[in-house]
Amino acid sequence: MPQGNEPTCRLYLVTPPALEPAAFAPLLAEALDAGDVACVQLRLKDCSDDAIRRACDALRPIAQDRGVAFILNDHPQLARETGCDGVHVGQKDTPYDQARKILGRDAIVGVTCHDSRHLAMEAGEAGADYVAFGAFFPTSTKEAEYKAEPELLRWWSELMEVPCVAIGGITPENCGPLVKAGADFLAVVSAVWHHPGGPGAGVKAFNTAIAEASAD
Secondary structure (H helix, E strand, C coil): CCCCCCCCCEEEEECCCCCCHHHHHHHHHHHHHCCCCCEEEECCCCCCHHHHHHHHHHHHHHHHCCCCEEEEECCHHHHHHCCCCEEEECCCCCCHHHHHHHHCCCCEEEEEEECCHHHHHHHHHHCCCEEEEECCCCCCCCCCCCCCCHHHHHHHHHHCCCCEEEECCCCCCCCHHHHHHCCCEEEECHHHHCCCCCHHHHHHHHHHHHHHHHHC
């Protein structure tokens, strides 16, 4: 959870679903050098384990050298083998308990909970380090089967100390209500990597929007 003078809501960057590690590395460095980012999730789809290992080896140090947590999507065993800080699991991925057993108590294990209060309560009570809700807005990154509302974030933040992540079509222009509702982290993909000014400009735009929403 945020402490001291840290912002109450922070950025959680998710990589594009397909990337070439050597070409993506300078873009990641640009994003992380531009402003406050809490963590980076490597989320590659339809890739071999070796391709994921190579991506972790190329990108993980860029995040960790800057004090940014590096989290792998779904693959807890690979996360452990490659020195990641943790793993994010979906409802159709490795079960939370199994991921925790593989990675140990000190690793970050986050869980997708869609728009479900029940799934979130289960994950929180099981010991998840965060729960992720969404999609809050239409997104081109993946097909959104669930639609979450800001009230879900407000309910969770008032009830539980476990941090919550908002995901799904979030931009600097529409993130304000999510910040005000109590999101601890905003998980973003396209709005940073496809920002017309580059990923650094995308991070700066989000940090400004978060600060403005937090100040209201």
